[in-house]
Amino acid sequence: MGLMHNRTLIINKTIIKWREVIFDFTRIVGSFSLWNTITVTALRGLSSESDVVKRREEREERREDAARMMGSGGFESSFADFLRQCGGYAVLDGGLATELERHGANLNDPLWSAKCLLTSPHLIRRVHLDYLDAGANVIITASYQATIQGFEAKGLSKQESETLLRRSVEIAVEARDIYSERCAKSTTDVMRNGGKSVRPILVAASVGSYGAYLADGSEYSGNYGPKISKETLKDFHRRRVQVLANAGADLIAFETIPNLLEAQAYAELLEEESIKIPAWFAFNSKDGINVVSGDSIQACAAVAESSRHVVAVGINCTPPRFIHGLITSIQRVTDKPILVYPNSEINWCGK
Numbered sequence: 001m002g003l004m005h006n007r008t009l010i011i012n013k014t015i016i017k018w019r020e021v022i023f024d025f026t027r028i029v030g031s032f033s034l035w036n037t038i039t040v041t042a043l044r045g046l047s048s049e050s051d052v053v054k055r056r057e058e059r060e061e062r063r064e065d066a067a068r069m070m071g072s073g074g075f076e077s078s079f080a081d082f083l084r085q086c087g088g089y090a091v092l093d094g095g096l097a098t099e100l101e102r103h104g105a106n107l108n109d110p111l112w113s114a115k116c117l118l119t120s121p122h123l124i125r126r127v128h129l130d131y132l133d134a135g136a137n138v139i140i141t142a143s144y145q146a147t148i149q150g151f152e153a154k155g156l157s158k159q160e161s162e163t164l165l166r167r168s169v170e171i172a173v174e175a176r177d178i179y180s181e182r183c184a185k186s187t188t189d190v191m192r193n194g195g196k197s198v199r200p201i202l203v204a205a206s207v208g209s210y211g212a213y214l215a216d217g218s219e220y221s222g223n224y225g226p227k228i229s230k231e232t233l234k235d236f237h238r239r240r241v242q243v244l245a246n247a248g249a250d251l252i253a254f255e256t257i258p259n260l261l262e263a264q265a266y267a268e269l270l271e272e273e274s275i276k277i278p279a280w281f282a283f284n285s286k287d288g289i290n291v292v293s294g295d296s297i298q299a300c301a302a303v304a305e306s307s308r309h310v311v312a313v314g315i316n317c318t319p320p321r322f323i324h325g326l327i328t329s330i331q332r333v334t335d336k337p338i339l340v341y342p343n344s345e346i347n348w349c350g351k
Contacts, residue, residue, distance in 0.1 A: 075278035076336070079251075079311035083337060085200045092138045092341055093131035100127055100142075110215040111154070114146035117164045118154075121171055128175035137201055139175065140253055143168040144208040145215075147240055162243050169247035172203040204280070205249035207266075209258055210236055220284065220317075222258030222293025233265035238273065245275045252279040256317045259293035263303040270309040280312040282339050288322030289329075297329050305334035314339025 083090055097113040103123050109115045116124050124142045131139055146168055151161035179201070210233055211219030218224055244252060252275070254266050263281060270279055281304040283291045291300055304313035313336050315326050320342045327338055 075309060075311050079278055079337070082200055082202065086137050090137040090202075091135055092339075093128070093134075093136040093140055096124070096127055096140065096142055096144075099130060100124065103127065110145075111150055112145040112212075112215075113142050114144070114150070114164075114168070117142055117146060117168055117171075121167065124168075124171050125175050125178075128172050129179060132175060132179040132201065135199075137199060138204050139172050139201065140204045140206045140255075141168040141172045141244075141249065142206070143244060144206040144255060145212050147208075147213045147236075148243075149236070150213055162239070165240060165243045166247040169203060169205055169244060169249045173248050176201050176203060202250040203248070204251050204253040205244035205247065207237065207241060207244065207252055207254050209256055209262055211258055212256065219256055219258055220286070220292055222262075222291060222295070224259075224261075228261075230261055230265045230268070233262055234269045234272070237265065237269060241269060241275065242273055245273075245277055249277060251277050251311070253282065254279060255282045257281055257283045257300070258291060260291070260295040260300050260303065263300050267303050267307040267310065270307060275309060278311040279307075279309050280314070280339055281310055282314050282316040282341065284317040285315065285322055285326055286318070288319075288325045297326055298333050301330040302333045305336060310336070312337040312339050314341075316341045318342050320344075 097107055100113055100116055100120075100123055101107055103126060105113075105116050105120055105123055107113055107115060111118075113124075128139045143165060146165055148158060148161040148165070151164060152158065156164070209219045210224060210228070211217075211222070213236070241252065252270075254263075257263050257266070263283070266279070266281065269275075281300075283297060283300050285297060286292050290296055301313050304310040313330060313334055315323055315330075316339070318326070323340055323342050327340065330338060
């Protein structure tokens with residue numbers, strides 16, 4: 001089924017063939033399942049010192065290109081340029097945690113997928129590469145449940161915790177570099193794009209909600225209790241957002257936002273800290289009308305609309321059957337690009 005009523009769509013989709021997108025809404029997979037099995041081709045070794053220098057220069061050029069693309073002309077116009085380069089829509093990666101588990105990671109931990117930053121960063125890189133091979137334009141870091149407070153609860157220092165946050169971005173950037181180098185060695189890609197990657201690729205630094213840190217299911221209810229204020233939430237997220245914003249990511253992905261209060265906290269925090277990269281807001285819903293807290297999806301989307309830092313708004317961690325109605329509601333209050341990355345129909349969120 002066709003989507004989007006002439007609006008830009010950013011969709012979470014694993015695709016069968018590289019650079020092929022199938023807009024059949026009944027077959028969308030979300031952030032907890034990988035649709036197809038993808039084989040990662042090993043990166044061939046560089047043949048000489050001159051090759052090493054050349055590849056290093058190419059990596060720096062790619063990073064400068066991404067910085068120019070996302071840092072000039074204002075956040076929204078820069079993101080619009082990215083979408084135009086993608087052909088009018090961008091393809092997100094899929095479920096990181098699901099794929100980490102498929103590769104043997106044990107995520108039974110309050111840190112969830114962020115545990116692998118400590119135990120198996122090579123698996124994170126491997127999954128990023130899987131999704132790049134599948135055709136993703138955006139790869140999302142393993143930082144959804146990575147918080148300074150969560151790492152400190154594991155006995156790490158603040159400095160060590162901040163290093164791990166930065167490392168989540170570095171791993172994704174490394175995967176992009178490896179993939180781009182691989183593309184540069186492809187005869188077809190060299191002919192088509194002068195030795196550069198055949199498509200633009202951004203790294204999005206994931207920020208999960210306060211409820212994700214609590215790991216008590218409140219990220220799926222939005223009920224933080226009366227003692228949690230907007231200032232509490234800003235103080236909780238502040239240093240984490242600062243670190244991720246300066247770690248080399250192209251944008252910040254605020255994901256599974258469960259209530260209006262946290263959306264307001266994020267928007268104010270982006271402004272207060274003068275964050276230099278754009279952001280997107282993705283909300284979750286369990287009824288197709290409101291976010292999980294019961295707050296209106298339109299009220300939440302209006303917060304994104306009013307923020308100059310937010311370049312896209314949409315839905316994640318939500319059953320596919322609710323997406324169309326939620327998109328329609330969001331479009332009543334904003335013209336910003338729409339994000340869509342729902343769940344599979346397997347019960348997961350808070351169940």
